[in-house]
Amino acid sequence: MRKASREMDVVFALEVLDKAPYITVSFTRPDGSPYGVPLSLARTDDKNFYFHCALEGDKLDCIAANPTVALSAVTRCTPTVGPKDGSFTLQYKSAMAVGIAEIVTDNVEKIEALRLICQRFLPHHMDAFDAAIERSLKRTAVVKITLTEPPTGKRKQYDKQGEEMKWKRME
Numbered sequence: 001m002r003k004a005s006r007e008m009d010v011v012f013a014l015e016v017l018d019k020a021p022y023i024t025v026s027f028t029r030p031d032g033s034p035y036g037v038p039l040s041l042a043r044t045d046d047k048n049f050y051f052h053c054a055l056e057g058d059k060l061d062c063i064a065a066n067p068t069v070a071l072s073a074v075t076r077c078t079p080t081v082g083p084k085d086g087s088f089t090l091q092y093k094s095a096m097a098v099g100i101a102e103i104v105t106d107n108v109e110k111i112e113a114l115r116l117i118c119q120r121f122l123p124h125h126m127d128a129f130d131a132a133i134e135r136s137l138k139r140t141a142v143v144k145i146t147l148t149e150p151p152t153g154k155r156k157q158y159d160k161q162g163e164e165m166k167w168k169r170m171e
Helices: 012-018 058-067 107-123 123-139
Strands: 023-028 034-038 047-053 068-081 088-103 141-147 153-157
Touching: 012 068, 012 153, 023 058, 034 058, 034 107, 047 107, 058 068, 058 088, 058 141, 107 123
Parallel strands: none
Antiparallel strands: 023 034, 023 068, 047 141, 068 088, 088 141, 088 153
16 A cells, blocks of 8 residues: 555454445456446455346356456545645545455355345345345345455545544544
8 A cells, every 4th residue: 555644454444345335346357358347245244245146247257267356445535625735635435355256056145145235235125035035036146255365444534623634543
């Protein structure tokens, strides 16, 4: 990380990944070209994330060719004028991670992953979950991403006095 003063810890990075409305997952296509797509992920612990998709398509082709993926997310992204020097800048919270993606084949794990995704994004509609699973489990793929190293976090944020909050300093 070029500006170590903006580095944040794993807890911060996981919080950004949890709060982001989507996480961009970057894959490598079979021909070696990049493929990045914003996805709705949910996690079970500090290492394991899940998303769902169709049973065929670019994501699954990429995983078959190269299961290594990169995750990135940004929250609280606000263009601003630097309070001390008037420079144009951006306040943000961001996180990145690297992992291995695999298609989940066990139906019990698939259902639990889909439940987790639903609880994260549609918690007020859990009453419809069982019927949705019955209708669409057979035509839904679930992918598990297991992080191969802890996620990293980064932040640029100013306090109320206009000072940049350096290296893990919280409000």
